[in-house]
Amino acid sequence: MRANAWRLDELRLILAACLLAALGVSLVSLGSRGVVSPTSLLPAVVLAASLLIGWLWLRIRCGKADQVLFPLAGILSAMGIILVFRLEPDSSVHQLIWMVTGITLMLATASFPRLLGWLKRYKYTWMIAGIGLVALTLVFGVDPNGSGARLWLGFGENVFQPSEMLKVLLVVFLAGYVDDKREIISYGTYRLGPLQLPALPYLAPMLAMWGLSILLLLGQKDLGATFLLFAAFLAVLYMASSRLIYVWGGLAMFLVAAYGAYHVSNHVATRVDVWLNPWVDSDGKGYQIIQSLLAFASGGIFGTGLAKGYPKTVPAVHTDFPLAAIGEELGLLGTLGVLALYLLFVYRGFKIALEARNTFSQMLAAGVTASVGIQTLIIAAGNIKLIPLTGITLPFISYGGSSLVTNFIIVGLLLRISQESAGAP
């Protein structure tokens, strides 16, 4: 009990994250410049300081919250910092600032006593705010990296990608909505001639919100986020109802939509063709995915060692292909290790969901956990040509502020839920 009160498990894991970060940046520094200067250790120092401050804060304010999630997020962010330091050293200061911002918001979320009730009560407000922000990108969107899509909102130097936040807000809304209408969604039927269908009219507000989000993201050609929102929606619906018909129905709709998109949208058709056979155009459209596969292949089992490979031959490696860089320099052991960390994260998330005190908390926890897990799967599978590539981030590791901040807020939500299920305010 004493150890729990002091959150010593968490402290030990945080020390492991600090050690990993220090080792990683030292190796990168040694490998690329031949020396380890005190300034090159700065990223590790900033990471260690923010994790330790975070631990201290949780120790004081959320003593009963889960002790594994925050260090796990810390270890994954340490991987991200090492990777950015390796691939785009000039950008590592940005990643550090975002990490500190993310941890701060995580601590605020975790220690906000009335947060959950407040989230549920104003669910429409959050949802409409999220959709509104994404809609703003249609008008004011900027494209800071030249990716071809204007998915960001700019505030001077800083940019923010609202679709990242939308996935959390959608889960909050869905959890809140199905919590209210759970009985009807689970057991209600609606007769359409001879067919017995689920209670469609009661799903309408939910479908409307979700449909609006999907249309917006499609309009922005943000296929990864569209797919993620689709999957998260089905996940929450299934959890709430335990009815597989929603899943099959959803998947059928998805296949129809995908087939249609393939024939209507050049953008989608290109992505799918490149996925089906990149080898015919290995220097053109297939270049990125093939270079990614070559990065994995040249890493083999043990990898080339940090700063010893050539992951930068993969375009956009630090945002869209971080797993390929890990695969090349840390090998199969590195990629499986990272997958194991995500699995552990997902395991803790679902554990919190199962232990949560009320349905809303339960569905919120399971929903955000599933969305992190599914997002990881979408980008990892895209990097290894299991599914078409979409421009979505690898949680905590990819270079990018909105994603990092959002994922830390998810950790904050999970910590809050676990704190409450332990009966603490």
Add this chain to the structure above:
Amino acid sequence: MNKSIQNLATTIVVGFVIVAVTLGYWQVVRASDLTSDFRLNRYRLLEQEKRIARGRILDRSGGELAWTEMKDGVGTRVYSQPYLSHVTGFHSLMFGNTNVEQSFDAYLRGDVGVDPISALVSGALGQPPKGADVVLTIDSEIQRAAEEALGPAKGAVVAVEPRTGSVLAMVSHPYFDPNRLEKDWDKLKEDPGDPLLNRATQGLYVPGSTFKTITLAAALEEGVASPDEVFEFDMSTDNEGKPYHVEMVGGFPVVCANHGMTSPGKAVMTLSDVYAASCNVAFARLGLRLGPDRLAEYAKRFGFESTPPIEIPSEASHIASSPTFLQDRVAVASTAFGQGELLATPLQLALVAAAIANEGTVPTPHIVQEVRAARGLIFVSQPKPWKQAVSPETARIVKDMMVAGVRQGWASPASIEGVDVAGKTGTAEVRADETPHAWFIGFAPANDPKIAVAVIKENAGAGGTQAGPIAKKVMEAALR
């Protein structure tokens, strides 16, 4: 609801397992076949290549000819002596490697001869892989003298050490600047002067009278001529009062107007005299006495029809372009005095001179002396004979006749004060409307040969006056 949360979790775990198995597929099962596909990997290999601190190329006294400057971990190749471009070759990520840069690439890159432990340590310390230094046999003093002596004319100069076959100088003009290769490539490709061709080892020229050295050596070795044989000719005088004579060979007139030092009437000349005077008629007779088989056999013994085993690309020299050519008596006669269908590289003719200087043994030509890695020498070239052309006795007689040729024959422009120089000129007829190529081959000092040279100046005229002085300057540089 707990049940459905568990199902959802299981689905996600299954997804992770599929991803993990696929990772194993790409990183283990397919790893070697993907990484060995050159076409797909060329971008990665290029990145790898840029980061290698390639070894230097040095001349025989350690002077830097080529080195790699590293900036931000990326190397740039620098060449100090553009006129050695045909020896060093170039190192270009766009156009590949040539010559020594190509043939010693594995050493220069550090793939060979660097011990694995120090490679591991330097790799861990972020130092770029470091290649070994290749030391050439080139003597920069002689090289510079050859380059200056040839001047802007098209042509080539090859100088070798007769006993070892070490190439002391190799000039091919025009040359290119390997520092600007990628910028100049299109221009170089179009240039009618063909600056990318190494004339010294790949330029095939009619050897002209320099080939008489082989005919002479063959005739002496085979006993069809003796050193004290006397030749008699009936000389006539042409319109300008120049003496000449004609002899019918196989119904075809062989004209010789080379006897600059004889007066009209009956000429009586020794074998040494006809060699020094470069008499086509006398050599046509010697060729016919030898016959096609023995003439070809001796050309081969001197290296014709074999590609010289030098470390840079080179061409074999040819006796005839078709195997049936020498069946004709006129063809044998004209081949014996250096025309016919003969084609020889300057390197091959330098090796003919070297063989006479080296008691009849043709040395194996080489241009790389040794390779130095951080831990010491990892390659040392061993001088060895390439071919045995003629006996030491025959070589000695030919040598004396070559010395006489420089003392009192057409080859006298190559004479050096106080040194016995051996030499033979050539004025090779090319096309009717073109000025002949000027040739000179020779060596010095005759009693203890330090250098053998071959010089060709394209379309320059008489070998003695055009090529002789160039050879003289090159030999002087070596004897200094």
